[in-house]
Amino acid sequence: MSLLLSDTLVVCDMDNTLLTAKEGLPACNRTVIQLFTEMGGLFTVATGRPPESIRAALPGITLSSPAISCNGALLYDFSNNTVLQRSTLNREQATTAILDVMEHFPRMGVEVMAGDGEMYVVRANETTHAHQVDEQLGSIACPLENVPDGWVKVVFAADPESIRKLSQYTKNRYYGGENYFSHTNSIYLEIMPGGVSKASGLQNLCTLLGKNIKKTIVIGDYYNDLELMHAGGYAVAVANAPAEVKAAADFVTTCTCSEGAVGEFLYDLMEKANRI
Known part of the structure; x- marks a missing residue:
């Protein structure tokens, strides 16, 4: 050193x-x-x-x-x-993953960060609200199809048990090979661009x-x-x-x-x- x-x-x-x-x-x-x-x-x-x-x-x-x-x-x-x-996500593959997760986990919070990291809340819950408050983030409530291009990551947010179940679920699903899932916190599971x-x-x-x-x-x-x-x-x-x-x-x-x-x-x- x-x-x-x-x-x-x-x-x-x-x-x-x-x-x-x-x-x-x-x-x-x-x-x-x-x-x-x-x-x-x-x-x-x-x-x-x-x-x-x-x-x-x-x-x-x-x-x-x-x-x-x-x-x-x-x-x-x-x-x-x-x-x-x-670095940006493959939007099509990320969208496929989000729609599948939203269908099978109806209480899961979903955030998309785009551009310079602006946060678009696709589905809110207690955890996404706490995320905004704790990290002093501004956000825009936005349907998925209206989120601007240039996605840098997706954040799924919920209690630790729900995130554990989601992590197990996504391990058995394939949404394309250009993005990957990253378990960054007990209350978050993220989609990141491949190699990033x-x-x-x-x-x-x-x-x-x-x-x-x-x-x-x-x-x-x-x-x-x-x-x-x-x-x-x-x-x-x-x-x-x-x-x-x-x-x-x-x-x-x-x-x-x-x-x-x-x-x-x-x-x-x-x-x-x-x-x-």
Whole structure:
């Protein structure tokens, strides 16, 4: 792991790693991130959230590199509010999947993110409402056929048991080979463009910045961060991560997300850099 901060790109998952939906960003994380970037470190996020939600969740924090948004479907530069790279779903195949799920799971919430990550709610439920509130997302209630082109992902949202059943159901269905299902959270199952993930987003970001991917540090908390953690040069798991995620990490923080795990790690990183 490089200890030259100006050569160190830290890529951090957001939910339950950097912040919690209810409590927000721990104050120590905010303070240490600002100090880390002032000392020349590069810090950004890799998240399922669209740009609007990233901005709302991190007021006052300047990301020093473009963000990996919508689980890798968007690379977004907040310095000039520009999408640098966009990957999209096969709309026909995604539509087939959505219609089938809506027929067989009548209480399942359905969201489509399109364009720059704008959220179109095709079918609302308690979970989609909580998604909008917790992640400070604007949304448009919209029939499926009226959602604009440029779909970057689909989110199915419900209670954990319903999502478990949906995940099992979709494993035995075929909707075409250009998209894939990703279990990103206990209450969400997503459809993503084939070959697109946080890990592919990291590779694309490193190519864009001219950075060696093996000099990156990745911080995560959940199973959907594992590919990203394997792709980077050094993997960090927060203390609240499942055992399998901790086992895949090079380092596990003492603090949980809500206790300031990211700040803990970055502070330790800065101390090591100062000792060189």
